[in-house]
Amino acid sequence: MTSTSEGGVPGTRPEGVRNEREAAAHVREMFGRIAPRYDLLNHLLSLDIDKVWRRRVAKRFSAILHNPTARVLDLCCGTGDLAFTLRREAPAGAEIVGSDFVPEMLIRARAKAVQLGAGVMFVEADALALPFGDRSFDLVSCSFGFRNLANYERGMFEILRVLKPGGMAAILEFAEPTGKLFGILYRFYFRRVLPHLGGIISGNDSAYKYLPSSVSKFPSPEFLKEQFERAGYTDVQFERWTGGIVTLHRARKQ
Numbered sequence: 001m002t003s004t005s006e007g008g009v010p011g012t013r014p015e016g017v018r019n020e021r022e023a024a025a026h027v028r029e030m031f032g033r034i035a036p037r038y039d040l041l042n043h044l045l046s047l048d049i050d051k052v053w054r055r056r057v058a059k060r061f062s063a064i065l066h067n068p069t070a071r072v073l074d075l076c077c078g079t080g081d082l083a084f085t086l087r088r089e090a091p092a093g094a095e096i097v098g099s100d101f102v103p104e105m106l107i108r109a110r111a112k113a114v115q116l117g118a119g120v121m122f123v124e125a126d127a128l129a130l131p132f133g134d135r136s137f138d139l140v141s142c143s144f145g146f147r148n149l150a151n152y153e154r155g156m157f158e159i160l161r162v163l164k165p166g167g168m169a170a171i172l173e174f175a176e177p178t179g180k181l182f183g184i185l186y187r188f189y190f191r192r193v194l195p196h197l198g199g200i201i202s203g204n205d206s207a208y209k210y211l212p213s214s215v216s217k218f219p220s221p222e223f224l225k226e227q228f229e230r231a232g233y234t235d236v237q238f239e240r241w242t243g244g245i246v247t248l249h250r251a252r253k254q
């Protein structure tokens, strides 16, 4: 992949931040503040469809997950919901690790692991500088986290580094819907209703204004596919789900 100055996109830039360092600090602080209400809002604002999306990710990668020696990393795991869904799909021997750079999220993920009796290890780590060796994982997943990285190119390279040859990256992200009428309804909900509800319930207005604004600035699935290919991935594909409001990207390390 060429540098961002040659047409790439740098990464998320919440309003008012000037550079990558400030973007990462802003994202970390914002998720720290909304962590206590994160699960409630996730399920409420998505009308529970987020659970369907996570289960679908696990089904798509069942060939990897069913391997009893599989090693899986769920990046930007938040409170761990995708990691737990992957755990349910995988046999006991498979290892599932969740990582996130916000301790308040990981506290909740670990408590849920105990409650569910789920064998998932949670590690505090920045997705742009992972504390794992090269060629460590068969699958690296990331749901609704990639968009928040301060540098998408570095995120792609870091995932590529920790994947084993033949391993897969699975990135689930929000996108703009494709249908015209659905698009109008969705934008009304996403830009007007959701920030309002999210603000009231979480007590954090700006976090739920950031969500639609970060989605509208996020690269299109087509552009992201190109970026994965330029970063050196093969078999890069994407699927649009639920009228195009989320996209599953998959990419292989050769």
Ligand SMILES: C[S@@+](CC[C@H](N)C(=O)[O-])C[C@H]1O[C@@H](n2cnc3c(N)ncnc32)[C@H](O)[C@@H]1O
Residues within 6 Å of the ligand: 024, 027, 028, 031, 042, 075, 076, 077, 078, 079, 080, 081, 082, 099, 100, 101, 102, 105, 125, 126, 127, 128, 142, 143, 144, 145, 148, 149, 150
């Ligand atoms: C919208 S939440 C998604 C959480 C979870 N994957 C889910 O599906 O509910 C985004 C998560 O990405 C994490 N995150 C953002 N940038 C990160 C980075 N550079 N390194 C590690 N975690 C990061 C945030 O802390 C937050 O928990």
